[in-house]
Amino acid sequence: MRWYEDEELWTEFSGTLFSERRRAEAARTVAASPLLAFPPGSRVLDLCCGPGLFLVPLAARGHDVTGVDLSAAMLGRARAALAAAGAGARLVRADMLEHVEPGRYDVVLNLYTSFGYFDDPEDNLRVLRNAYASLAPGGRLLVDVMGKEVLAGWIGRPQLADLGDGGYVVQRDTVLDDWTRLRTDWTLVRGTTAREASITCFLYSAAELRALLETAGFTAVTCYGGFDGAPYDQHSRRLVVQGTRPGGPAPSPP
Structure with a gap:
């Protein structure tokens, strides 16, 4: 069994991984971040959504949100959090190594250091290619990790x-x-x-992760030091990389 398939890990360590403090921080980030200020009704995929720290506030803002996670326990907690917030979202149990929905989304999010899980570097690249395929032309991918420099x-x-x-x-x-x-x-x-x-997970510098997105086909790849859109420099606490699937603006949601 691969480490991320261990349900007990996610449930027993959830107090550290998904604390109420972090849930509140995620809600504030969604409310204030220029990188998460999507047009109303955007089709958003939260890949590795966990218990819904970002998924719930995004759904509450009126976006058409899908949460994908391999853990049934975490999806159950996301469902409960949505109900408590009076929000709705589509939840799918799937492995990010396999999950592809061609052209379905305007935005794909992979947040909170949920990237680099696979021992084979080609598998991590495959996750980015899956995200690329799942985006409509002009759609955006955002990946949030702890950068190697940080x-x-x-x-x-x-x-x-x-x-x-x-x-x-x-x-x-x-x-x-x-x-x-x-x-x-x-x-x-x-x-x-x-x-x-x-x-265990792979570590990426800003240059390495930018190059990986470009290899997957993304253009206009930009690195930020946080969701406030600040530059990635010696003051940064996170590495947020954004890339675009070329082909013009994404179509309006149905």
Whole structure:
């Protein structure tokens, strides 16, 4: 079983991965970000949507949103969050390595470091090509990751997250293969029990991720240091890369 197929990982570590603080941050980002200011009724694919941190506020703004995730548990939480918000979205259980809906979307989002999961670099490129195929002409892809340059500024120090219920998570990061990949080890402690998990993903610099999008066929590829549209520089905390499928403006939603 590949690490991202482990349902217990997503559910047991959700307090760290998908905390209420991060949910509130996602809602503020959707409300304020110029990169997420889509025309009303845009057809948006949230690829690896998880429990709906971005999906819910996007749907609440009136967009035609589809959330895709491999985890049935996370899709269940997204469904509950949509219901609580009085919003609607289409939810699909699928692997991003396989999911393609030709020409269906105006925007494809892959957010919150949900890219680079596959050990074979060609598989990560295939995800971008799937996104390209799923976009209408003129549609946009946005990928949000922890850039290699940003990570280099703080990696090496264990991180401790208090879950607020008496439990806590210790996170340790290890760079692998000459800064090509990252392994993150988590230890979840509750009372006298501990649960350990590890994930691995590819690391990308801005130049590397821009080149990968261009290889997949995207044009007008631009790197930002956050969803505020700031330049990607030494002050950045995230790497957000946007590319366009050429062919003119995307058609209006039906």
